[in-house]
Amino acid sequence: GNSVTQMEGPVTLSEEAFLTINCTYTATGYPSLFWYVQYPGEGLQLLLKATKADDKGSNKGFEATYRKETTSFHLEKGSVQVSDSAVYFCALSDLGNQFYFGTGTSLTVIP
């Protein structure tokens, strides 16, 4: 079956530090991969996505590359800001029929 595993948090970083949140997946077929962000008190918002192998999704300085050979979609940002503090979810979709989410990683960025 389909599933997503992402690194457990919480993660605490100083401002301008480098961020990596690991995500690996198990899927049949060729899923689409997503990173969602949830700010306090809000719903989930799409951060970036990739729909086929070797695609790189990017947004707001965040990047993730769809690696089929390692079944991974790690989230990276070169220099985090306090405003990046949120919960990040890795997810996969099998053509929109079902979405499978990781457990979420809480990030706190301190000044």
Next chain:
Amino acid sequence: DTAVSQTPKYLVTQMGNDKSIKCEQNLGHDTMYWYKQDSKKFLKIMFSYNNKELIINETVPNRFSPKSPDKAHLNLHINSLELGDSAVYFCASSQLLSDTEAFFGQGTRLTVV
């Protein structure tokens, strides 16, 4: 324009009551979902529904039932509320057979006292 809207945003109710949460999407999507998020932020799929198929997560108690008056709406009814039902409930929608993302509502924080 709000793509996926759900009401109410906050709901406080007593044990044993019956309540409903409404969800509407204006994206023309054909699939809608309900998720439950617990205090540790875990997201659990409860239902997914399009006009042909209802998929129910077998761990969801039958006190929970989705009702869809039309393609743009998927309401969640909960009977005989229990303390453990306290959580944030999210509605979402997506387009079937597409590589696009799911769009989420802002959530309904349900507190059962």
